[in-house]
Amino acid sequence: MRRLIVALAAATLASAAIAGDMATPDEAKAMSQKAQSAVNTMGAEKAYAAFADPAGGFQVKDLYVFCVDMDGVVTSHAKKPELVGKNLLEFNKYGDFLFKDMVAVAKDKGEGWVDYKWPYPGTDEIKPKTSYILTNSAGVFCGVGAYK
Numbered sequence: 001m002r003r004l005i006v007a008l009a010a011a012t013l014a015s016a017a018i019a020g021d022m023a024t025p026d027e028a029k030a031m032s033q034k035a036q037s038a039v040n041t042m043g044a045e046k047a048y049a050a051f052a053d054p055a056g057g058f059q060v061k062d063l064y065v066f067c068v069d070m071d072g073v074v075t076s077h078a079k080k081p082e083l084v085g086k087n088l089l090e091f092n093k094y095g096d097f098l099f100k101d102m103v104a105v106a107k108d109k110g111e112g113w114v115d116y117k118w119p120y121p122g123t124d125e126i127k128p129k130t131s132y133i134l135t136n137s138a139g140v141f142c143g144v145g146a147y148k
Contacts, residue, residue, distance in 0.1 A: 031060065031063050032142060035047065035058060035065045035136075035144065038058075039136040043138070064078035067138075068142075069139070072087045096115075101114045111135065129147050131144060
């Protein structure tokens, strides 16, 4: 019985540690605003390099920056550079056309939240996530997402 209690306590502490490493939607919005400023002041190429650099200040907790043009083509992705150049407008693996929704928000308002479902890190569980996207001087939008 004592081993079971110790195991449960260890699992609870591990879950709490993982949750503590997860960012909030407010933190995602703040990083998205920081990314917009970086593109506007440094230019897209230098900003994209900063987004991809783990020491560049744009990868904190589980946050990272992705950028997409108004046709749905990925222009920058800090965690999956292999997506750069791919059109994700029709992507709907988890029940949402999230990139269509993002493009619509970018074209309509220039910024805002987009809700969708996405796999939770380290698991196969699909959870609600939200990204704050902002257009910038490069004519694309960049976003940062957080789990709800």
